[in-house]
Amino acid sequence: MKREKVVVEKIVETFGLTKRYGRQTVVDRLDLTVSQGEIFGFLGPNGAGKTTTLLMLLGLTEPTSGYAQVLGLDPRRWPLEVKSSVGYLAENMGVYGDLTAYQSLAFIGDLNHINGLSQAIYEALDLVGLSEVAHKKTGQFSRGMRQRLGLAEVLIKNPKLVFLDEPTLGLDPDGIATMLELIERLPAEKGLTVVLSSHLLHLVSRVAHRVAILDRGRLMAVGPLEELAAHAGVSADLEQVYRYFFKNHSQVLSEATR
Numbered sequence: 001m002k003r004e005k006v007v008v009e010k011i012v013e014t015f016g017l018t019k020r021y022g023r024q025t026v027v028d029r030l031d032l033t034v035s036q037g038e039i040f041g042f043l044g045p046n047g048a049g050k051t052t053t054l055l056m057l058l059g060l061t062e063p064t065s066g067y068a069q070v071l072g073l074d075p076r077r078w079p080l081e082v083k084s085s086v087g088y089l090a091e092n093m094g095v096y097g098d099l100t101a102y103q104s105l106a107f108i109g110d111l112n113h114i115n116g117l118s119q120a121i122y123e124a125l126d127l128v129g130l131s132e133v134a135h136k137k138t139g140q141f142s143r144g145m146r147q148r149l150g151l152a153e154v155l156i157k158n159p160k161l162v163f164l165d166e167p168t169l170g171l172d173p174d175g176i177a178t179m180l181e182l183i184e185r186l187p188a189e190k191g192l193t194v195v196l197s198s199h200l201l202h203l204v205s206r207v208a209h210r211v212a213i214l215d216r217g218r219l220m221a222v223g224p225l226e227e228l229a230a231h232a233g234v235s236a237d238l239e240q241v242y243r244y245f246f247k248n249h250s251q252v253l254s255e256a257t258r
């Protein structure tokens with residue numbers, strides 16, 4: 001099969017994207033667009049369907065109906081092509097504790113046939129602030145260091161687009177700030193488009209140009225935070241925005257404002 005080269009400004013587009021498990025609809029007719037160079041916050045409480053959506057965009061799970069285009073390709077038809085151009089930092093990323101940070105990146109780099117690997121590894125480690133521990137075993141890494149290594153593993157592939165699923169989960173405030181600062185630099189320094197999933201609006205809103213709010217598989221709102229706040233008739237006060245869009249999720253509200 002031959003595939004046409006197209007210039008894409010819409011890096012991700014979904015059209016009625018839907019996923020059902022049995023009788024449960026976990027992603028419900030999602031229409032979304034993510035543009036080149038954007039940091040797009042994908043937001044919603046536990047079980048909203050964020051990870052399922054990302055898996056469909058990666059071609060790792062099949063939509064029940066609707067379709068998606070990622071970098072101009074349908075991930076159903078071109079799963080390998082999509083996976084080779086998209087970086088994915090999964091929830092609950094593991095490390096191979098016996099490998100050093102350098103070796104972990106070399107392993108991924110080899111798999112992806114990266115040229116000039118050694119230099120690419122040091123650049124990635126430098127970007128995420130792990131140069132000094134390049135030759136330390138990752139089993140000794142703190143959670144924050146592991147997350148940053150995870151990000152380096154994503155970046156070493158030279159992706160055009162990255163999906164970061166809850167990259168700040170379990171990090172302390174310093175770790176969160178470091179991770180968000182890193183994410184914020186990616187569009188300018190690496191020409192990347194970033195989709196950042198989280199259940200915490202106040203974190204995502206620090207870096208996202210636009211956010212989409214998902215609740216039980218349905219898109220509740222999408223736009224810059226100020227617009228969502230205006231829509232909700234409140235000031236750009238995160239607690240109030242959350243209260244408006246998640247009237248029935250008091251536990252999310254308390255978590256969001258912690």
Ligand SMILES: Nc1ncnc2c1ncn2[C@@H]1O[C@H](COP(=O)(O)OP(=O)(O)OP(=O)(O)O)[C@@H](O)[C@H]1O
Nearest residue numbers: 021026044045046047048049050051052053091199
């Ligand atoms: N393989 C599966 N089989 C059946 N149900 C599933 C499967 N994967 C996910 N689900 C269900 O789909 C819903 C959405 O799950 P998903 O993991 O996409 O949510 P999420 O927004 O990523 O949540 P979290 O914030 O907890 O990571 C949940 O109700 C979940 O139980």
Ligand SMILES: [Mg+2]
Nearest residue numbers: 050051052091
């Ligand atoms: Mg998830």
